[in-house]
Amino acid sequence: MIQMKTEVAMKNFSIWKKIAACVLFLNIVFTAFTTELLTPSVSAGELTMRGMGFGPALNIGPGSKIFNGGSLSLLSDYDNRQMLSMILQDKDGTLVVIDGGWDIDAAHLTEVLRSKGGHVSGWFITHPHSDHVGALVQILENPDSQITIDNVYYSLADPAWYEKVEPSRNSMVSRLISALATLPAEKLHTVQKDQEIQLGQIKARVLNNPYLLDVTSVNNSSVAYKFFLNNVSILVLGDMGPEAGELLAAERSAEDLKSDIVQMAHHGQYGVNQDVYAIIKPQIALWPCPLWLWNNDNGGGIGSGDWKTLETRKWMEELGVKVNYCIKDGDQIIY
Numbered sequence: 001m002i003q004m005k006t007e008v009a010m011k012n013f014s015i016w017k018k019i020a021a022c023v024l025f026l027n028i029v030f031t032a033f034t035t036e037l038l039t040p041s042v043s044a045g046e047l048t049m050r051g052m053g054f055g056p057a058l059n060i061g062p063g064s065k066i067f068n069g070g071s072l073s074l075l076s077d078y079d080n081r082q083m084l085s086m087i088l089q090d091k092d093g094t095l096v097v098i099d100g101g102w103d104i105d106a107a108h109l110t111e112v113l114r115s116k117g118g119h120v121s122g123w124f125i126t127h128p129h130s131d132h133v134g135a136l137v138q139i140l141e142n143p144d145s146q147i148t149i150d151n152v153y154y155s156l157a158d159p160a161w162y163e164k165v166e167p168s169r170n171s172m173v174s175r176l177i178s179a180l181a182t183l184p185a186e187k188l189h190t191v192q193k194d195q196e197i198q199l200g201q202i203k204a205r206v207l208n209n210p211y212l213l214d215v216t217s218v219n220n221s222s223v224a225y226k227f228f229l230n231n232v233s234i235l236v237l238g239d240m241g242p243e244a245g246e247l248l249a250a251e252r253s254a255e256d257l258k259s260d261i262v263q264m265a266h267h268g269q270y271g272v273n274q275d276v277y278a279i280i281k282p283q284i285a286l287w288p289c290p291l292w293l294w295n296n297d298n299g300g301g302i303g304s305g306d307w308k309t310l311e312t313r314k315w316m317e318e319l320g321v322k323v324n325y326c327i328k329d330g331d332q333i334i335y
Contacts, residue, residue, distance in 0.1 A: 065335040067091075068230040070201070072261070074286050074325055074332040075112060078104045082267040083131040083327075084288040085109055086236070088229055089116060094200025097123045098225070098236055098263075100135035109135050110145055112331075118147050121199040125154035126238025127210070127222040128162070130172045137172070140179035152180060153189045153197065155210050155223050165217035191223065203228040207252055211244045219266060220244040226259060235259035235280055237272060245272025254279050261286060261334075264316075267293060269308040274315040284334070285316050287326035294328050 069091025077083050083101035097120050100109055113120065125133055136152075139145045162173045180188055191197075195206040205228075210221040222238025235257065240248065245265065249257065249272075262282035265271025267289040287294065289309065298305035316324065325332040 066230065066232050067335055070229050070335075072229070072234065072334045073112065074288065074327060075101065075105070075109060076327045076330045076332075077101065077290055078108060080290045080292065081131065082289050082293055084126070084238070084263070084267070085135065086263070086286075086288075087112065087116070088202050088227060088234070090201035090229060092200055093117060094202055095120045096199055096202050096204070096227070097136075099124070099126055099132040099238070100139075102131050103134035103138040106135040106138035106142075106145075110139060110147060113147050120147060120149045121151065122197065122202075122204070123149050123152045124204065124225055124236075125152065125176075125223070126225070126236065127218055128154075128156060128173045128176050129169065129218055129239065132238070133172065133176050137175050137179040140182050149183065149187065151187050151189055151199075152183065153191050153204070154180075155191050155206075157210060157212055157221060161212060162218065165214070169218065201229065207256065208244075208248055211247050213243055215243055216241045222265075224248060226256070232261065233259040234261040234263070235282070236263045237265035238263075239266045240272050241266060241270060242273050245276040248272070249276050249279055260284065263288065264312065268312050269293065269296075271312070274319075277315060277319055281319070282316075283322045285321045285324045286332070287324055287328075289326060289328065291328040294326055 067090075071087075071089050073087040073089075075085040075087070078101075081102060083105055084099040085101035085105055086098040088096040088098075093116070095113065095116055097109075097113070100106070100123075123136060125136070127133075139147050140149075156173070156177070159170070159173060159177065163170045189197075191206045193206055193209045197204040197206075205226045207224040207226055210223060213220045219239035220241050220243055222240045222244065224238065224240065225236045227234040227236065237245075257276070257279045258281050260282065261284040262277065262280050263286045268287045269289070292298070292305075293307060293309055294313075295302045296305045296307045296309045297303070303310060313324075325334065
């Protein structure tokens with residue numbers, strides 16, 4: 001009896017051993033196959049499951065591209081300065097530009113736009129600081145830019161307000177107003193809170209009217225836009241500071257703010273507070289800052305400056321952001 005049980009046990013063990021060997025073999029084959037599948041020759045900017053490990057929120061699979069033929073480009077600065085220049089493109093070629101950077105960034109922005117056809121369906125302005133609208137002014141003042149712009153979207157305060165709160169920077173506001181005036185009136189659009197704008201397959205939602213505050217006034221007057229491309233949401237905060245961030249969080253629902261991708265406010269330092277980013281719950285963070293700002297380095301090494309970038313970077317790590325794209329590494333392109 002004992003011998004019979006032993007023989008049965010040995011047969012069962014043999015069967016399970018064969019099953020285990022089969023599973024191991026299939027696992028090796030599957031691993032080899034998926035490794036090959038997930039390691040195509042792709043550019044550094046392509047978002048794949050292999051590189052980023054995204055969860056279901058972005059609804060992507062191995063080797064997939066989240067914008068379905070479209071792209072998001074976060075352009076690098078010309079000479080080691082903070083700035084914001086972003087381009088969205090849908091799969092049919094519709095172009096949307098956000099801000100654009102300094103006047104000295106106009107050449108690179110123009111080159112990129114020309115490579116994409118040079119026809120901008122919509123240009124969105126967050127606020128009229130030189131590191132955001134200087135390039136647009138330069139392009140509008142240059143009749144040979146070969147860039148055509150169908151629509152410009154913005155919300156500016158009365159010029160007297162800029163003169164009052166930041167007189168040293170008011171010249172850029174005046175230049176912007178004059179440059180915009182070179183376009184036909186039907187191309188100029190003052191946006192309002194809750195307005196939705198459809199350009200090709202790109203949708204924009206205006207989240208606020210400018211907050212006209214007494215502290216870091218023009219930065220805090222930034223208009224926040226939530227863009228949608230292939231059902232992926234991109235929240236642009238401009239240079240909103242803590243005060244504007246709290247006002248935005250108070251008047252918008254969590255669903256309004258929740259976004260797959262967020263542009264880090266005020267170049268990643270002294271922008272909106274951590275609690276606002278916690279509501280946004282981004283999977284991807286876009287950092288429009290050069291290396292010195294990324295490292296809070298005033299020349300004495302990492303952490304030697306008085307900027308808040310390192311603190312903000314820690315916030316995003318704690319919030320579980322999957323990947324950071326930063327212009328310190330050159331043009332950042334997500335497909």
